[in-house]
Amino acid sequence: MVVASLELKPDRPLVICDADEVLVQFLVGLERFLLRNNRKLVLKSFAIHGNVVDAATGETITHDEVTRLLKDFFQHDTHQLDPVPGAADALNALRAQAQIIVLSNLPETAREIRRAHLASHGMDYPVIAGSGPKGPIVRDIVQAIKAPVVFIDDLPPHLTSVAQATPHVHRLHFVADRRLARMIEPAQDAHRRIDDWPSARTWIESVIS
Ligand SMILES: [Mg+2]
Known part of the structure; x- marks a missing residue:
């Protein structure tokens, strides 16, 4: 529009x-989405990039992958947010x-x-x-x-x-x-x-x- x-x-x-x-x-919904994708948000600061880790290894996820995950999140989970x-x-x-x-x-x-x-x-x-x-x-x-x-x-x-x-x-x-x-x-x-x-x-x- x-x-x-x-x-x-x-x-x-x-x-x-x-x-x-x-x-x-948004945040609660994003956390749900990330867990489904074996990712986890670690809220060290007021940001998403840099704060997403692999749920199993704790390894920080790259900037580009977080950008891609966010795009998927908006497309697939927007209608599920509380x-x-x-x-x-x-x-x-x-x-x-x-x-x-x-x-x-x-x-x-x-x-x-x-x-x-x-x-x-x-x-x-x-x-x-x-x-x-x-x-x-x-x-x-x-x-x-x-x-x-x-x-x-x-x-x-x-x-x-x-x-x-x-x-x-x-x-x-x-x-x-x-x-x-x-x-x-x-x-x-x-x-x-x-x-x-x-x-x-x-x-x-x-x-x-
Ligand atoms: Mg806002």
Whole structure:
């Protein structure tokens, strides 16, 4: 789906929401996938490359193989990820006041799988497949929007990119997985860091109304 086909309403608040570690449990799903492939994630740092080992020998898996594994993961396991608790309810409440879209960095070939999977868990929203820093695409999306916009992501570089491209957008740093949340400091370029959906909903409502 391309930005031009979103049919956004200029006068309605907009929530632009990441999926992995915000709406769905990426890390838990990736760990399941890796174990099926005799691989294991050792969370020494907030990264995947460099932290995947052979489950039997403990040997570190090469950068190229991790890239290939991630591609397979998105293709085959996107539809199996567990939803983040409270996400569907919060978005459902927010849609009374706002339009909602999902901006997820994943291969375009996995976009429809992601959209259908989110819909099957009560999150039936347009999905844009992005790649790279999210600032430029967010600038395109919000170009015509005159109402408040909220951007939500777990990765600080995206929050920085959006801060640079569109400083007026309200930025929420959200990390669903508790282990990741402990490893990652509140992003400097976010307005708030919140890791649970009931509280996130309250904050989002306060900035869009
Ligand atoms: Mg994410």
